[in-house]
Amino acid sequence: MEGFLRSCSAVLKNGSEDGSGVHVVLGNEACDVDSMVSALTFAYFLFKTSGSEGKTPVPVLNIPRSEFPLRTDNTFLLRESGLAQESLVFRDEVDLLGLHRAGRLALSLVDHNVLPSADSDLEGAVVEVIDHHHLERLPSPSCPVTMETVGSCATLVTERIAQKAPEILDRQVAQLLYGTIVLDCVNMAPEAGKVTPKDSQYAFLLESRFPDLPPRGALFQSLQSAKFDVSGLTTEQMLLKDMKAASGGDLKLAVSVVYMTLDAFLQRRGLNQELCEFCHKHRFNLVVAMTISFNENNEPFRQLAVYSSSTLYREEVSQALERAQNPCLNLSPMSSPYADVKAYLQGNTLASRKKVLPIVKDFLREWERRTTRRGDLDDLDELEDQFDPSRSPGVDDDARPRRYSASRQRRPAAGAGAEDSGPDEDAQVPPTPMNSLVEGCPLDNGMPRISAEAILEKFSKMAEAEPGEGGAAGEL
Ligand SMILES: [Mn+2]
Known part of the structure; x- marks a missing residue:
């Protein structure tokens, strides 16, 4: 996996000279753990199975590199799985539109199924979708869609790998997928209302093939704590x-x-x-x-x-x-x-x-x-x-800003998991995704108690507060 990831940035650099094609696997703009891992592992699958018709598969994380340290659960899982941040490719490091205009881009969407309006010019490049959100895309012969409302998109990627190329599943890939499924499915607790039979099936498959994976409870707790761990931040x-x-x-x-x-x-x-x-x-x-x-x-x-x-x-x-x-x-x-x-x-x-x-x-x-x-x-x-x-x-x-010139700052980009979208606020920087800590955060009243009642109550509140799909709050 590491070698594959390292080769990706090289491909992007050299590709601009030899004009070869690139098959980008892109997660959603919240760039939560599910989007990151689904992009990394599905691109790896395409690479190992030569499933990209001559184009080189490259996973792209859909945020600028500078924002990545704020995703402390992502950085934790990456580190625990033995992968370096440096080997990742971020959205601000690749010119997708340029590649598309040069006819060199194929695009697979994971963990979302429609491009945000700012990226609508890339629509012609989309060749496949794997997602677990409400489908907002019309099926077309040129773009196969795998959509199932499971707890984690990583479950669908695990299924694809298990069915088409089980031999490429090594412990590192398994740990990325397993950590993501356990996190998204709230430690596989049925009370949380996230886990589906398919999530359980593939979590179990990963456990049986790699019995030395960290125990799910411990992994869930450490990922959950990593979300709130700011000690490594400036x-x-x-x-x-x-x-x-x-x-x-x-x-x-x-x-x-x-x-x-x-x-x-x-x-x-x-x-x-x-x-x-x-x-x-x-x-x-x-x-x-x-x-x-x-x-x-x-x-x-x-x-x-x-x-x-x-x-x-x-x-x-x-x-x-x-x-x-x-x-x-x-x-x-x-x-x-x-x-x-x-x-x-x-x-x-x-x-x-x-x-x-x-x-x-x-x-x-x-x-x-x-x-x-x-x-x-x-x-x-x-x-x-x-x-x-x-x-x-x-x-x-x-x-100090000039007095009386209360100029409005631009609104944060839609779809970026904007939770702070009150009409009377100036937001200078886009907010972090909703799976980070905002008000009404699960920790406000103590560490999360994983009891049926507590989780159901929290989730019904989140569902009321966040009717939209695609943001990270819908993921927790
Ligand atoms: Mn997801």
Whole structure:
């Protein structure tokens, strides 16, 4: 598998010279574990069985490479299976449209069955579909479709391999497929309502052929934890993973959920500098970091930090949070190693970001009213200077968007698993897929209890909240 993957990037480089064909296997834009593994293993199957009519099979992960570290469950399974990220090919590394226009592209879709509108020009290249989502494509003689509503698309790829070329199934390929099926089918628990007889059949087949695969319960737990493990991320990646942006008047801020203790977060080397750079790069004046961790009884433990290089903004937002009554956050100050960071223990452990964001937005509306009514730009700068005489105007002015120019940021691309799609929010970066941690996340009330009731309740809620197919929430 590794050798095959390494040859793929070489093929893309050399192919541009010799004009040979490429058969790309493409997963969906959420690039969850199922999409990644289905693309890798189906392309490998085509490669080993010479099933591509002279074109070289290449699995392509449907996100830019820079976003891959945020998919911590993907990176975990890849690492556990002994594959290197470097050997993967990402969407921003291959010109699919160019290849198609040159008549050199064949495209197989796995884990989705229609191309998003932005890719509709590639439709002519689609030669096959393997998917487990609701079918939105008309069958055609030129494009065979394998669609079954099983728990995981990886089950359908396993079936194809088992029926057509069982000899190519080695332990590495088996572990990728097995991990994906177990994750998508919620540890094969019937109560979760995901697993089908076919998923069980092929999970069992993989287990019997490779008895040394990790036990399914342990594998499921480690994949589930990997989803929430941010320890390998940079500070910027941590803040982006589950971020919502909001603005009012001249103030643009981010509210990020960070899955570690605040103490550990604040102890990260160079944190103050990294927060400062984060604000500059993403044009925020302030960041609220809401940390969540779990005690030995798996009860959630919440802390909260407010960062801004501007004392005025930092104090105003902190006071709004301290004074909040709906709900009361029950904040008690903690010591902070940085003057630009206010740190709190959040006594109200039930107040997730879903509860905190409205408080922040209320404040922003009020702030906009207050500062706009003041009218004269200079008044506010004077006021701010009173709060923060050490402020460096050059730096701060650059970081702060121009007042009264509350320009709308572009909406995140549809189909990218956009969960943060409230109409009144500015989202500067596309949100991470829904299988990452957003509000109402399964961990908000403790580690997941895999009981029938808990899962059924969670899933019926998710089904209500997310009627669309194709996003990663539909996958969990
Ligand atoms: Mn899937």
